[in-house]
Amino acid sequence: MTTATTPPAPAAGVTRVVLADDASLFRTALAELLERDGYAIVAQAGNADELLDAVERHRPDIAVVDIRMPPTHRLEGLRAAVLLRQRHPGTGVLVLSQHLEVAHLDELVGHTARGVGYLLKDRVTGPDFLDAVRRVAADGCAFDPEVVPLLVGGRSRRDELAELSPRERQVLALMAQGRSNNAIADELHLTTRTVETHVRNVFQRLTLPDEAEHNRRVLAVLAYLRSA
Amino acid sequence: MTRHGDGSRGRDGVPALAMAGAVFGAVVLWLADAGRDPDTTSTFFSGVVGGLYLLTGSVTHLRRPCPLGLRMVTVGIAWFAEDLQVSIAPVPHTAGMFFRSVASACLLHLLLAFPEGRLRTRTERVVTGAVYVIALVLVPVGVPFYRSVTPNLLLVADLARTQDMLIDGAQMVFAVVVAGLLVRRWFVATPPARRVLAPVYGVGLVGSVASLLHPALPGSSALLVNEVAHLAALGLPVAFLAGALRVRLGRTAVADFLLQLPRIPPTELRDLLARVLGDPTLRIAYPCPDDPDSANNYLDADGRPVAPRPDDAVTSVRRGLRVVAVLLHDPALRADRHVLHAVTAAAALELDNQRLAAEVRAQLAEVRASRVRIVAAADEQRRRIERDLHDGAQQQLVTTALILRLARDRLGPAPPDPELHALHALLQRAADGLDAAMTELRELARGIHPAVLTEAGLLPALRALAARSAYPVHIVDGPALPPLADRVAATAYFVAAEAVTNAAKHACANQVNVHVRASENRLLVTVADDGVGNADMSGGTGLLGLRDRVAALDGKLVVRSFPSAGTSVHAELPLEGP
Numbered sequence: 118m119t120t121a122t123t124p125p126a127p128a129a130g131v132t133r134v135v136l137a138d139d140a141s142l143f144r145t146a147l148a149e150l151l152e153r154d155g156y157a158i159v160a161q162a163g164n165a166d167e168l169l170d171a172v173e174r175h176r177p178d179i180a181v182v183d184i185r186m187p188p189t190h191r192l193e194g195l196r197a198a199v200l201l202r203q204r205h206p207g208t209g210v211l212v213l214s215q216h217l218e219v220a221h222l223d224e225l226v227g228h229t230a231r232g233v234g235y236l237l238k239d240r241v242t243g244p245d246f247l248d249a250v251r252r253v254a255a256d257g258c259a260f261d262p263e264v265v266p267l268l269v270g271g272r273s274r275r276d277e278l279a280e281l282s283p284r285e286r287q288v289l290a291l292m293a294q295g296r297s298n299n300a301i302a303d304e305l306h307l308t309t310r311t312v313e314t315h316v317r318n319v320f321q322r323l324t325l326p327d328e329a330e331h332n333r334r335v336l337a338v339l340a341y342l343r344s345a
Numbered sequence: 346m347t348r349h350g351d352g353s354r355g356r357d358g359v360p361a362l363a364m365a366g367a368v369f370g371a372v373v374l375w376l377a378d379a380g381r382d383p384d385t386t387s388t389f390f391s392g393v394v395g396g397l398y399l400l401t402g403s404v405t406h407l408r409r410p411c412p413l414g415l416r417m418v419t420v421g422i423a424w425f426a427e428d429l430q431v432s433i434a435p436v437p438h439t440a441g442m443f444f445r446s447v448a449s450a451c452l453l454h455l456l457l458a459f460p461e462g463r464l465r466t467r468t469e470r471v472v473t474g475a476v477y478v479i480a481l482v483l484v485p486v487g488v489p490f491y492r493s494v495t496p497n498l499l500l501v502a503d504l505a506r507t508q509d510m511l512i513d514g515a516q517m518v519f520a521v522v523v524a525g526l527l528v529r530r531w532f533v534a535t536p537p538a539r540r541v542l543a544p545v546y547g548v549g550l551v552g553s554v555a556s557l558l559h560p561a562l563p564g565s566s567a568l569l570v571n572e573v574a575h576l577a578a579l580g581l582p583v584a585f586l587a588g589a590l591r592v593r594l595g596r597t598a599v600a601d602f603l604l605q606l607p608r609i610p611p612t613e614l615r616d617l618l619a620r621v622l623g624d625p626t627l628r629i630a631y632p633c634p635d636d637p638d639s640a641n642n643y644l645d646a647d648g649r650p651v652a653p654r655p656d657d658a659v660t661s662v663r664r665g666l667r668v669v670a671v672l673l674h675d676p677a678l679r680a681d682r683h684v685l686h687a688v689t690a691a692a693a694l695e696l697d698n699q700r701l702a703a704e705v706r707a708q709l710a711e712v713r714a715s716r717v718r719i720v721a722a723a724d725e726q727r728r729r730i731e732r733d734l735h736d737g738a739q740q741q742l743v744t745t746a747l748i749l750r751l752a753r754d755r756l757g758p759a760p761p762d763p764e765l766h767a768l769h770a771l772l773q774r775a776a777d778g779l780d781a782a783m784t785e786l787r788e789l790a791r792g793i794h795p796a797v798l799t800e801a802g803l804l805p806a807l808r809a810l811a812a813r814s815a816y817p818v819h820i821v822d823g824p825a826l827p828p829l830a831d832r833v834a835a836t837a838y839f840v841a842a843e844a845v846t847n848a849a850k851h852a853c854a855n856q857v858n859v860h861v862r863a864s865e866n867r868l869l870v871t872v873a874d875d876g877v878g879n880a881d882m883s884g885g886t887g888l889l890g891l892r893d894r895v896a897a898l899d900g901k902l903v904v905r906s907f908p909s910a911g912t913s914v915h916a917e918l919p920l921e922g923p
Contacts, residue, residue, distance in 0.1 A: 143744040149751050185736075215743075216735045216796045239739075239783060242746040242776070263809075 234259035413462030552577025823862030
């Protein structure tokens with residue numbers, strides 16, 4: 118199902134995308150959406166094997182993958198996404214799901230929440246989707262606002278998470294979605310400085326090692342994801 | 346099957362053994378005939394005593410399924426073996442020396458094992474074991490050191506006096522011990538049990554006294570007493586038989602049964618029947634309620650099928666015309682029909698109760714299992730509908746919404762052409778409508794069965810419920826919950842969701858608290874609001890339906906609602922489930 122016509126080699130600096138979804142109508146519409154936003158769709162795949170081949174061949178910046186694909190329509194896409202994360206650390210993986218499937222999320226995220234995302238499919242009609250693609254392609258992370266509270270409210274890290282104030286939880290939830298401090302400040306109608314204070318408190322209460330800011334952000338997000 | 350095979354072999358085996366013993370006895374009597382001292386024993390007397398043990402043992406065995414008959418036959422054979430030493434031919438005599446004491450040992454075993462044919466206490470087993478060691482090991486070892494009148498072919502040295510002293514001493518000691526045991530048994534026995542013991546004890550006592558007196562008395566008195574002792578020896582096997590048959594025929598069985606029936610728990614009825622009828626293989630079965638007339642179609646108390654063994658006798662227990670139970674037992678019990686019938690008649694009421702209890706238990710278990718299956722099937726159905734909505738309609742709607750967005754994007758943000766502008770507005774309205782439809786569909790799917798419940802569990806689902814609520818819902822959870830069965834998690838969720846919805850609709854509550862915790866294998870869910878209270882359980886609250894659902898899982902649902910004191914809904918669900 119990989120598109121027969123080899124697309125023209127994209128200009129340097131253009132973000133290169135591989136799309137994988139077995140519903141071709143949805144996939145072509147998504148391709149058009151991304152192309153109009155300036156992305157280069159280097160390949161489209163209708164199943165997991167085609168996806169793995171396409172990424173191997175094109176080494177894109179990001180693969181957008183539907184969780185369910187043939188033959189069983191269960192978790193083929195997710196398994197392929199986990200493989201991609203192991204084999205091609207340079208390729209971001211954004212997983213799309215018709216509804217919440219958090220069971221294997223931990224496996225998907227692995228050791229580092231960089232270049233990975235998980236969105237509900239509904240989001241493709243809103244602004245969140247293009248945002249998420251951008252962040253994941255740029256080695257960031259993006260998690261659906263509906264997924265994050267479930268992860269934050271999970272079980273095993275509950276004691277640590279209980280240390281946080283509701284506001285700090287909120288800030289961390291947005292961090293887990295991949296938002297910058299500025300974006301968080303906008304979202305919560307706070308000053309950037311206040312957000313920075315909250316972020317520092319979060320790091321402290323989760324007793325994260327004193328490392329570079331970006332790493333600590335990732336670790337904080339991981340702490341939440343592990344709690345699922 | 347195997348048991349049955351052993352049983353029938355045993356049944357025919359003992360008479361066969363007795364036949365062999367009789368042949369052996371005849372040979373021994375012929376060999377020993379020349380050596381008889383006319384003052385003590387005669388060939389005729391010896392043959393009659395041994396033969397009586399063989400005969401009465403066989404009869405006992407055929408009429409009672411227990412080892413007593415075998416014990417008696419063994420005494421008969423041992424009796425003949427002991428006689429072998431009387432022979433004046435050196436070879437049989439020497440061979441007979443080895444068996445000098447076996448009859449005493451076997452008789453002691455029989456006495457202690459009477460009337461069940463089994464030793465009951467440790468003391469009895471130790472005493473019997475010790476006597477067998479003397480008779481079968483020590484005495485044979487002593488053979489080469491015993492000089493007798495008839496030449497001992499194996500003689501090495503003569504320690505006959507020492508041996509006689511030792512054996513006499515041992516005999517004395519064991520006689521006292523056994524007498525003690527028998528006296529004690531007499532005193533602890535119930536009157537019915539004494540009736541069984543009486544013949545053996547009576548004959549045994551006469552024989553013992555006569556044997557003790559005999560050496561002490563002079564002349565004619567001694568002869569008379571000797572006759573008495575001989576008669577006692579003859580009477581003893583008959584007394585064993587009489588005692589054994591008293592167990593069977595005596596009213597002891599019925600009397601014991603009637604005495605003990607009110608005292609035993611119903612579960613021990615079988616054991617009691619087995620004991621009083623003397624058949625350890627006895628089983629109770631009930632006619633299959635679906636097919637009461639069919640033979641060989643029985644159920645046990647737990648509703649499992651019972652297959653009669655080929656050799657089982659089947660005795661029906663009736664109340665009126667109705668067969669309430671059957672006893673599967675050794676056919677030997679039939680020899681004593683009226684005891685069997687008396688006991689089964691006495692047991693009929695209790696057996697009928699147990700049959701009814703077993704039937705009710707089986708039906709209840711079936712009903713409960715079916716309620717759980719109904720709940721599980723409904724959950725599965727809801728989950729599938731939810732999934733179908735997501736994968737089908739929702740997927741189509743998302744694709745359509747995406748295409749609409751592309752169409753809108755092509756027109757640009759604000760097309761100058763009025764026609765295009767109007768088209769843009771139309772597309773916008775279509776997109777909005779589609780968004781609303783998708784939201785509604787998502788809500789509908791969530792109401793049917795929230796995906797987060799399946800995917801992430803009860804607490805995340807409750808948190809999502811709280812987050813969607815228009816007024817403050819506070820989820821309070823205790824220590825981490827154990828893994829929950831799907832039906833338990835779903836029931837807890839639906840109870841909480843219904844109670845939260847009710848609080849919003851009817852209670853004018855400012856705050857709702859949902860407590861979830863596990864305690865002693867139960868999941869406890871409490872939803873409490875600070876509203877107006879006075880909730881009406883009869884008024885279509887949806888909680889009634891949930892009460893059935895909770896009951897299906899063996900849980901309970903309590904609603905407390907007082908005017909201006911708020912409403913609390915409390916559900917308790919077993920974690921394991923029925």
